[in-house]
Amino acid sequence: MxxxxxxxxxxxxxxxxxxxxxxxxxxxxxxxxxxxxxxxxxxxxxxxxxxxxxxxxxxxxxxxxxxxxxxxxxxxxxxxxxxxxxxxxxxxxxxxxxxxxxxxxxxxxxxxxxxxxxxxxxxxxxxxxxxxxxxxxxxxxxxxxxxxxxxxxxxxxxxxxxxxxxxxDDDETAIILYTSGTTGHPKGAMLTHKNLYSNARDISDYLQFNSKDRVITTLPVFHVFALTVVVNAPLLTSAQLIIVPSFSPKEIFRIGREFQPTVFAGVPTMYNFLYQFSEGDPDDLKSLRLAISGGSSMPVALLHNFEEKFKVQVSEGYGLSEASPVTCFNPLDRGRKAGSIGTNIVNVENKVFNEFGEEVPVGEVGELVVKGPNVMKGYYKMPEETAVTIRDGWLYTGDLARMDEEGYFFIVDRKKDMIIVGGFNVYPREVEEVFYSNPGVLEAAVVGIPDPNLGEEVLAYVVLKDKSITVDNLHEFCKKHLVKYKCPKEIILLDEIPKNTTGKILRRNLKDQALSRT
CATH class of the missing domain: 3.40.50.980 (Rossmann fold)
Structure with missing residues (x-):
């Protein structure tokens, strides 16, 4: 099949x-x-x-x-x-x-x-x-x-x-998805018919899609998150897609009133816009049985605020183009954990490895690796890159993670985004979480830039909701919640943080912008 x-x-x-x-x-x-x-x-x-x-x-x-x-x-x-x-x-x-x-x-x-x-x-x-x-x-x-x-x-x-x-044939290439990557040209991830079908089937079962579901399809369908979660998986169960050309909070609330959708999937930026939309009536989205978040980690403060306002549980998951994409999801049959990407979906195994390819103890940070029928056959015309990414059957994701005693995984940060300040590891997400806990902050993004004494320093870009807040106020706020070496040396206020079409923050653009000033 x-x-x-x-x-x-x-x-x-x-x-x-x-x-x-x-x-x-x-x-x-x-x-x-x-x-x-x-x-x-x-x-x-x-x-x-x-x-x-x-x-x-x-x-x-x-x-x-x-x-x-x-x-x-x-x-x-x-x-x-x-x-x-x-x-x-x-x-x-x-x-x-x-x-x-x-x-x-x-x-x-x-x-x-x-x-x-x-x-x-x-x-x-x-x-x-x-x-x-x-x-x-x-x-x-x-x-x-x-x-x-x-x-x-x-x-x-x-x-x-x-x-x-x-x-x-199951192993024939169905799709080549070009991943944006962090450097150089994008790489074409070859996904087979088996990859696509197994992931759509397994995530459909995991999230209990059924023929009565009405799924808001506003995530860009050319992106693998949308392709599997709000296109292929629903079609397998004869659900209905509500295709939205582009994301707009006003349009999502209108669809909620008119169509009583049961499933919404988005990236954290979309949830933030829906939460902040002053004209949005929570009753318009009361028909939702499931709210799915992926693409990047959702700040815990935003997750709790959204759930409290709209009375729907947000289930975070994790995936990447090379895995078709879903590998983890917060289960629906037991409690979800805020900040977690959930547990293994059926037929897929996640582990945390150290730099020697050995599994680390529970609670320790290492690189998240994945194995299952959803893992790509390789990068198109790039055998060397394929060999680096897939080793002994394990897909190395490049994400730093830890697993708790109950098998829930937590993304700590992108391996390449980690900042090393004077020998100490600083994960941008940890600093961003502090900013998001401030009710006057709308968005935040943290990057590392070179420092002649410490190797790197922390730089934060912030969009304010409360315009009366000053940079000095933000520095003081950070000092109350973070050890000194994790506190941003500089905070830059922006009207908007740059993102790609799927809503992911463009850290590289921010980093390039910072480096161009030096």
Missing amino acids: NLVSAVYKTSTEQAEKVAYHFGGKDTTYAEFEDSVSRLASALKGLGVEKGDHVAFLLGNTPHFIISLYATMRIGATAIPVNPLYTPDEITYILRNGDVKAVIALDALLPLVEACVQVFPDVHSYVVCETKPDTVEKMQALPQSVKEKVYSFTQLLAKSEPNVKPDEI
């Missing part, structure tokens, strides 16, 4: 049930299956063969989900790409990923035109119409470009819906 055959089975058995809602329109599982089959037929007609790579420059629209399942259905490999990436970033992925076809939003039509000239090996570009003048603009393209550009809508209309799922 794989995702393609499992969702096909759901679509035939639950044909009249709503698969997703988007733009004021419901689409049934039968209609979804019809579109997937038609696009699969169209892709074959364009010359996309088993094993070919198809890149998606798509956001949160049905085009993405239809394209994903159509591509996998014919045995091709999907490469989701953030459509907000710069042309240079997109160019790297298209070239490194040996892409043969591209499916893109119409807003990127100028980029598509440029790519036709740059990438002769890309034989087809499918443009997804979201605006009424898109077809007209496509017709105005130079003839040499038009020969490779096709309309998504027209392809579906002209194709026959008769493509059943191909026979696919």
